[in-house]
Amino acid sequence: MKIMHCPLNGPRNISEFVYGGDVRQMPQPDECTDKAWAEYVFYADNRAGVVTEWWLHTPSGYWFIAERHTVTDDIVRTYDASDMFQQRIDFMVAGSDKEEQ
Amino acid sequence: MMTRLPAPAGLFINRDKPIDFSYEGRRLAGFEGDTVASALMANNEALMSRSFKYHRPRGPLTMAGQDANTLMQVGGEPNVLADQLPLTPGVAVTGQNYNGSLQHDRSSLLGWFGRFMPVGFYYRAFYKIPFLRSFKTWPLWEPMIRKMAGLGVLDLAFTPEYYDKCFLFHDVVVVGAGPAGLMAALTAAHGGASVLLVDEQPQLGGSLTYHRFDIDGVEADKLRADLVAQVEANNNIQVLTKAVCNAWFTDNFLPVIQGKRMYKVRAKECIVASGAFEQHVVFRNNDLPGVMMASAASRLIKQYGVAPGQRAICLTGNDDGYMTALDLQEAGIEVAAVVDMRAEPEQTDVLAALQSRGIAHYAGHTVYEALPSAGNRGIRGAELRAITGQGKVASQGKSIDCVVVCMSSGYMPVYQLLCQAGGQLNYHDGSAAFTLTNLPKHLHIAGSVNGRHALSAVLADGERAGRVALHQLGLSEKVPSDVFCSRQVNFDWPIFSHPKGKDFVDFDEDLQAKDIINATRMGYRDIQLVKRFSTVGMGPSQGRHSALATARLVAKATGRTVTETGVTTARPPFAPEKLAHSAGRMFDPYRRTRMHQRHVELGAQMMPAGNWQRPAYYGTTSQRQACIRDEAWHVRHQVGVIDVSTLGGIELRGPDAVEFLERMYTFGFAKQPVGKTRYAVMTNEHGVVVDDGVACRLSDQHFYVTATTSGVEGVYRNMMKWNAQWRLNVDIANVTSAFAAVNVAGPLAREVLLDMGADIDLSPEAFPYLGFRECTLAGMPARLLRVGFVGELGYEIHVPSRFGEALWDAVMGAGKTLGIKPFGVEAQRLLRLEKGHIIVGQDTDGMSHPGELSLTWALNYKKPFFVGRRSVDILMAQPQTRQLVGFTLPANSLKPEEGHLVLQGDDISGNVTSCEFSPTLDAIIGMAFVGIDQAAVGSKLPIRVDGGKRIFAEVVAMPFFDPDNQRQAL
């Protein structure tokens, strides 16, 4: 069984983790085209190479981000989600100037 | 009569402890430490099985549990490896796969028809008889053919036994306790690592327990005693003997099976010193009892003190065969000849040793045919021929009398674990030697599996591997250099086909040289295809002996090299593994509410709900329907109580609690007053409804949200994941297990609560429908929700779970005079269906958007965002294709079941999601997805029920009962 290094709990059996999909940038939900939204919701890149993914350490309820090579299945790096998401994200009512602070 | 060689032969046996057992009904004796096979050999019983296809007599081949020849029936267990199973008192052993007796198997006549039974014979001949092609006759023949190839008898009346699993953690695991493994373990342990040493044999030492490494035959014993003493004295080493490492999984996760336990070993570094499998020589009758590996003869003598026979020939392609000859002679067995397939031995002193002992020597010769004794039950001699070219022999030969032929054409590394780890097995056509490359970083090999065969090199290689492991662990700075070894042990073409066949490549599957060659002629050039067509390597020994010979034959027949041909894939498990080892002691968690004991006392029939155990109904199974109806009637007419502790609960607290709730659920919550509840629907990013519940506002910054029993885990995860991105200032806590809850429902519900003693005003004016209150109830801190899930006046009471049982008792006590009855999940399902309330997951599927479920009223468009909103918008803008509707049928109609199809013409337009008989309405009611133009009230729905019959239900408006919702608002 593979071992994954959880940024909070250290190396653990992969069975303690749940995969949460690719880390993806959500398009502006009120402004993007239907096509852009459908691509966001349904399309996966399925890339050969290093991908950035959400993983959950189930026993501690802790979501973090892992960079994993899809060809070798090597987990290159794991880190806290706050490294990538540093700022509060806000949605504004459609028509206002900006959607993210 | 049992005969044994004098000590020191017989390292494994304890001559002071004789053991009685039976074989084919006869009483025999062996010693403690014997395997069943060694005890049989000591009693001159070399015939142990009949082969799979031709029913040829077979005897021990490896004496190491690596071949199918010793598969026997032991008590109620078939297919036991007799050369591995320790002898136990009173054990009853019989042969298997024979017709008559093991000695006189009538099916052995099949051997005479061998030439008419090529690969795939049975299947090709019987699957369709050519002149009756329209009739499939296989089912007729199959049972008869299976019986012919029967492999033992299962005891169906067996008593299950306790098998379990256990993790085991070490810095270093060493697989194989031969000289290389012992050295590796000692080196790693001396360097400060904790070491697990695993070996299949009952004693440490590997080849040191049977192989002769020097002409005088003293080195192995001396070395073994020394190394084993060191291992036993070292506290850093844990030893598992009689244990097999059955696979290699990522990051050195190794299942090691010992007895009835599977150890799940995790090691930082793994050293595989698994050794090498001796390879046989392909010649006519090379499968008969008496023909065995040279190492098998040595094992019989050294480990068990058993002479393999009284007159032997050693057929060899390396110097080890000479050592076996010395072993045999020292044990008093007459060695008729050493037959060396090579022109000369590698070391001159082994030849001198033969000459000084007067053993005849034939260089450049092979055994061309073993001469069978009566009934093929053994051999009486061997015909020798000079080798004239690759696989070719002189036309005339010489017969020599013997009852044993020991053969060694070389060794194949025990590569299985390593190839599972992604290792690459390479064959060098010039030297006929193997190497293993491409191993993962923390997996190392040492000894003969690494192509080191001279003892000094094997020991040095073990030490090297131990040092490499230490270096990887950061316990040593030195990186040791590779160990050089020039010993060649493999003869490149030990295959001598005979025109009359019975020159076996694969003993398990009775495959002869021509069977492999024919496979290539039929177009199967790829080694994997040859395997699948011929079944070579598919038997119990999994190609341990047939893989190399097959690769060589396929390479030659297709004009390629063995490297190009390759060998077939090795997959786990390495050795046959009982299902019990995988199935033993499984963990299947279940959850119980704090009221569980009370339900049991009340005679509840429990049912699973996710991993919870919930009361389905109260009463006997024979009264199921009556109980459910009675419980439902009681709720409609008096008062009932149901344990809803399994309901999910999530606490949202903090300045952004409202904002977070607005983003996660479709409804608007910003203006929700404190002390009110609001229905909450959750959609995923696809716009599909994935959960629902009730949001209770405790204060400005505090919500308590319920979720479905099976959905809450996903809801909580989802919330945590979103907020890892949004970074709102909100604390999210899954409090499902922290609260116990009941729903008290029915016209008399308020009376029950009044009787319990609450410190709040329970009047409809002060605490109306959809209200929420925190209070003290019967002395317990409680959260009260006025809900209407079952469509009656109802209170959900949530208390910290430690009060769960007390809450149940208080409700039942207060309701006693009011005739309160508990109701279960089944009655609740009926009651909520009467009210047209959906259950997410039952009445929804992976495509249901809010429009299809008539939940558009629960969508709030004034807020800027909720998860799934954009998808909902896109879906709702498209023409809707289906709708969830209510339908009814007369009480005496056939009742549709969940999942039955709704039709529109000949097409499927939807399916039934819920359906029950409602005693209240005296009709069958249900919900179904239907085509959009079938959804109008009054339309007739064709539903295909069991047996393909169509019935017609009528679409009606929901709710079915109390359409104005007056009862719950009382």
Place this chain on the structure above:
Amino acid sequence: MASKFEHPVLIELSDSARAGFRGLAAEKHLQRLGINIPDTPNLATYGDELAVLRLSPKEFWLLQHPLAEDSPLDKVQDAALPAQDVYRLFCRDSHAWFWLVGDRAADVMAKVCGVDLRAVVFPPGTIAQTSVARVNAIVVHQTLGNDTCFNLLCDSAAAEYFRRCMLDAMAEFGGQCMEREQLLTIVNQG
């Protein structure tokens, strides 16, 4: 001094006092109440009165020693929370609490848990948030006299299942369940 628990012992402490706090200001709040806080997540401090578990940068659980003379947790529970950024957790009700005591505790755990809990890698004062018998659990290593003592905290609804699994795992080591009072007697002997 010798071990008092040659055979492992399981004691259910679910009725004993415990509390949890979470939030950006939780650490400061507890420090103000005189609680000794571990520096990094998954470490614990423990003494005769309280064990303090740090489960994340901002989550803390306090376990009152089941053999404590008085109720040291009360003053923590009674103290008012700051207006913002500290939230009470529900661990008194959400989690069952067990002690597994004895020399062989790590061997028992190896039958139900995939994390290496041998003292060399999991010394006293460390925490593993992991899966035990396929139930999410928090394992905290502390000592009881000269004996290893693992605090095991798991979903309270799975307590009965969990106890069964532990009993099965302990069986080969001669393990048994014990009441808190029995434990007290043994600990106070000699």
